[in-house]
Amino acid sequence: MRDFTSVFLATLFAYVCVPAAAFTPNVPEHGLPSAADYSATLLPELQGVVSWKTLAQVEPIKRDGKMILSFSSQILALDSQLVRINGFMVPLDMTDQQKHFLISAVPSSCPFCMPAGPEAIVEVTTKAPIKFGFEPIIMAGKFAVLKNDQSGLLYRLSDAELINTSVK
Numbered sequence: 001m002r003d004f005t006s007v008f009l010a011t012l013f014a015y016v017c018v019p020a021a022a023f024t025p026n027v028p029e030h031g032l033p034s035a036a037d038y039s040a041t042l043l044p045e046l047q048g049v050v051s052w053k054t055l056a057q058v059e060p061i062k063r064d065g066k067m068i069l070s071f072s073s074q075i076l077a078l079d080s081q082l083v084r085i086n087g088f089m090v091p092l093d094m095t096d097q098q099k100h101f102l103i104s105a106v107p108s109s110c111p112f113c114m115p116a117g118p119e120a121i122v123e124v125t126t127k128a129p130i131k132f133g134f135e136p137i138i139m140a141g142k143f144a145v146l147k148n149d150q151s152g153l154l155y156r157l158s159d160a161e162l163i164n165t166s167v168k
Contacts, residue, residue, distance in 0.1 A: 035120035039087070039105035043136055049084040050143070052105040056119045058154060069154070071145055079145040085122050085157055086138045089130070090115065097129035103139060103157070122155040130162050138163040 036056035045051060057072035090102035105120035114121070124139055141160030146153055 035105045035116035039120065042106065043086050046084075046086055046138070049086045049138060050078060052087070052120055054078075055105075055122075055155060058119050069147060071147070075145055078143050081143055082140065083143040083157070084138055084140045084163060085124075085143075086136060087122070088115070088134070088136055089132060090121070091132050096132050098132055099126050099129050100124070101130070101132075103137070107134065118152055118154045121153065122157050123151075123153050124157045124160050126160045126162075128161070 034056060036052040039052045043052070054072075054074050057075055059070050060067045061070045062068075085103055087103040087105055088107040089098065090104050090108050091098050092101050093099075101124050103122045103124050104115045106115045108115045124141070126139075126141075130137070130139075139157055139160045140163050141157040144156040144158065146156055149156075
């Protein structure tokens, strides 16, 4: 009985977590848009806010027989700087007040799936708890480029503060 339940739940989550568009044959020849490109349809480009297109300028390269990340000079210039990030909160705790969460270029569509790749997600730790919501937010804090983080994250925003709760 337990195996049947596990298979049933896995199948159910697969159907719930995969958008219906993934099952249609109408995918453009050039493929689906990147998270940075898709976010441009959801989030306005704002002056003084780091663009998700900028954060997408990272690629894996082979060096000395192993794969490493190569960040653009624009990204490296942001390291240890105070920056603003505009995106959607992905909570990490089971409360309505979050002090440690992810901010993503695109909204989550499933509580069990990451909404985007590592180039479109920033880990955030805040000075004060932030109320969870589904609307885009702007966070300001000290930005870090994580060149070899074990969690697979590429970016972190520390000592962050909420700047705006509604960006449309």
